[in-house]
Amino acid sequence: MPQSLKECFPMIQSRGEILKQMNKQKNLKATFESWKPEEQKEFLDICTGVRxxxxxxxxxxxxxxxxxxxxxxxxxxxxxxxxxxxxxxxxxxxxxxxxxxxxxxxxxxxxxxxxxxxxxxxxxxxxxxxxxxxxxxxxxxxxxxxxxxxxxxxxxxxxxxxxxxxxxxxxxxxxxxxxxxxxxxxxxxxxxxxxxxxxxxxxxxxxxxxxxxxxxxxxxxxxxxxxxxxxxxxxxxxxxxxxxxxxxxxxxxxxxxxxxxxxxxxxNVEGVMEIFSKELLEMDRNTVKLMIDEMQEEIQRKEQAIQEKDRALKQQEKELTLAKRQNESFEQRIAELEKKLLEK
Structure with a gap:
């Protein structure tokens, strides 16, 4: 059994061969240098069979x-x-x-x-x-x-x-x-x-x-x-x-x-660099989109919780108003009875 990807797939290029191709073309070199160090390493690791x-x-x-x-x-x-x-x-x-x-x-x-x-x-x-x-x-x-x-x-x-x-x-x-x-x-x-x-x-x-x-x-x-x-x-x-x-x-x-x-x-180093650049861009867009979706879901949950609290407060207000009216009616009835007793 082969011990490495290079052993199994002889067409895999070395790090030196890939860098040499990039250095020959200014646009490829500029693209590569625009990436973060970890992105550069990932690209070279993929192309050379390290991963x-x-x-x-x-x-x-x-x-x-x-x-x-x-x-x-x-x-x-x-x-x-x-x-x-x-x-x-x-x-x-x-x-x-x-x-x-x-x-x-x-x-x-x-x-x-x-x-x-x-x-x-x-x-x-x-x-x-x-x-x-x-x-x-x-x-x-x-x-x-x-x-x-x-x-x-x-x-x-x-x-x-x-x-x-x-x-x-x-x-x-x-x-x-x-x-x-x-x-x-x-x-x-x-x-x-x-x-x-x-x-x-x-x-x-x-x-x-x-x-x-x-x-x-x-x-x-x-x-x-x-x-x-x-x-x-x-x-x-x-x-x-x-x-x-x-x-x-x-x-x-x-x-x-x-x-x-x-x-x-x-x-095809140029072609793979184009693929890799596109993937990096899409990953950024995907992350932003996912964050927006999650934020919208969180906002909806909070709005729903606020609506439920509003309904509960309105119900409590209604019950308090009813209790107040009942209390006022009760006090009025007591006053009427006291008046009748005094008249007697």
Whole structure:
């Protein structure tokens, strides 16, 4: 077994070779020097194999998982996610009405159609947004409506609701929302509609969520064990330690080709620097967006608490007014009785 990534992937360049390429071009050198020291170190460590490539970087992810020239990879991944053998027949245009500010948090967002007619929306979020259930339901409904309109137009009078196939919404979180943190040992959550009486309908919407941060913690607690093919894929996506990459390749050799594609990409220093710069910018934007979302949620909680206090104060004021009126009425009655006694 190779002892280093360089041993396993001879195309990986040395630190000297990378610096030499940067020094030849003023714009590359200026970009590199504009980064913080820790960012410079991370970039060089990635390119030289000191640490693994982060597969959740946008360009790297799309390079290895592009369904147009490597459909078998997406087939394999989706088959283990859905626990069913699927084959991607085509990539559909992504016409989602997704909000503009959400696009920056998405590493990948594609819609594919299976041979069976089913559809899957696959996305990877860098930072999970608030209200994941409501958001997923909206985009799933949008996709289901697109399928309905397309089938109705194609089949015309021959259309039947029987033609509607399952629409899957598959979301991977690099940093999952707080709802998932309540289940620290669970890294696959599947949702589907069911009756509370036992009656069975074919409801075409299904949702699968994969919190990669929770998987990572679980795997670290188990000394890096890879138990099955699903865990192999998740290891590929979220682990960049050289020892974990080498362990994955030893246990599942087919992943070596995926890493080779990325390390060939890394030979283009200018291209990789552009990717890295974009990721740094997106991370800043994502952090700001997350902070804004959390602040808005905190403001809403405080406003709700203030409203509840106002309601309680108004209720107390109403009760005090009523008690005061009752007291005044009581005092008036006593005065009337005293007057009558004096008259006698």
């Amino acid at each position: 693994g490539v982060k597969m959740l970087y946008d360009a790297f992810f799309k390079e290895v998982m592009n369904p147009e020239y490597a459909p078998h990879r997406l087939n394999s991944f989706l088959s283990v996610i859905l626990k069913d053998s699927v084959h991607v027949m085509s990539v559909l245009p992504n016409e989602s009405t997704r909000l503009t500010d959400e696009s920056s948090l998405l590493i990948m967002d594609i819609v594919v159609e299976f041979e069976s007619g089913g559809i899957a929306n696959v996305e990877v979020q860098k930072i999970g947004y608030l209200f994941p259930g409501q958001r997923s339901a909206c985009y799933s409904a949008d996709l289901l409506l697109r399928q309905y309109k397309r089938l109705r137009d194609e089949k015309k009078k021959g259309f039947s609701y029987r033609d509607i196939q399952t629409v899957y919404t598959i979301v991977l979180f690099e940093h999952s929302p707080k709802e998932f943190q309540v289940y620290p040992g669970v890294y696959r959550h599947c949702f589907e509609q069911k009756s509370d009486t036992g009656i069975e309908f074919k409801m075409p919407q299904k949702f699968i969520y994969i919190p990669l941060d929770i998987f990572r913690k679980k795997q670290q607690n188990e000394d890096g064990k890879i138990h099955n093919r699903l865990e192999a894929w998740l290891t590929f996506f979220c682990r960049d330690e050289p020892e974990m990459i080498l362990r994955l390749i030893e246990q599942y050799p087919e992943f070596k080709a995926l890493y080779e594609d990325v390390y060939e990409l890394c030979r």
